[in-house]
Every structure is written in structure tokens, then in C-alpha cells.
Amino acid sequence: MITCCIQYTIDPWKVEDFERYAKAWPPLIERCGGDLIGYYLPKEGANNFALALINFASLADYEKYRERLSADADAIENIRQMKESGCILVESRSFLRKV
Numbered sequence: 001m002i003t004c005c006i007q008y009t010i011d012p013w014k015v016e017d018f019e020r021y022a023k024a025w026p027p028l029i030e031r032c033g034g035d036l037i038g039y040y041l042p043k044e045g046a047n048n049f050a051l052a053l054i055n056f057a058s059l060a061d062y063e064k065y066r067e068r069l070s071a072d073a074d075a076i077e078n079i080r081q082m083k084e085s086g087c088i089l090v091e092s093r094s095f096l097r098k099v
Contacts (some may be wrong), residue, residue, distance in 0.1 A: 006094035
């Protein structure tokens with residue numbers, strides 16, 4: 001089991017746009033083969049970041065998921081809307097293992 005940790009730097013003036021983007025993902029992630037743990041925004045402290053955690057059985061399963069996601073019309077539209085809003089400034093991924 002691996003967990004994909006997506007780290008976002010977001011525009012703090014566009015948190016609602018990011019929330020809309022994040023709330024659209026759960027059925028798309030599941031449909032494409034991921035097991036979403038959740039999207040997270042800070043409750044207190046710095047307000048310009050967010051996290052997403054998604055489980056996969058293996059890195060090979062993650063790669064298949066990315067292929068399916070890149071062909072999914074709803075995912076493509078969600079990404080288009082996110083880019084149009086400018087709510088995400090930087091996005092990076094790390095893969096975690098449970099200790």
C-alpha cells in the first residue's frame with residue numbers, strides 16, 4: 001500500500017474555488033481506481049496550503065489511475081475550471097508508506 005500525498009500551495013483569496021475543485025474529486029478518484037482518504041485545508045494557522053491523500057495498492061496501480069484520470073472527461077473539466085480560477089499556485093506529489 002502506498003499513499004499519494006498531493007501538496008498544494010493555494011491562493012488564500014480563492015479558497016472557495018479550491019474547495020469546489022476538491023469536492024468534485026471523490027467520485028472521479030474512485031471511478032479511476034484511487035481510494036481517497038481526503039482533501040484537507042487548514043483550520044488555523046497558515047491559510048495558503050492544502051493536502052490530498054489517496055491510497056493505492058502499488059505504484060503500478062497509481063500509474064494506471066493517472067492514465068484513466070487523464071482520459072476522464074469530468075476530471076479534465078475539473079482541472080480546466082481549477083486552472084481558469086487560478087486557485088492552485090503550486091502542486092507537488094510525494095509517495096508515503098505507512099510505518
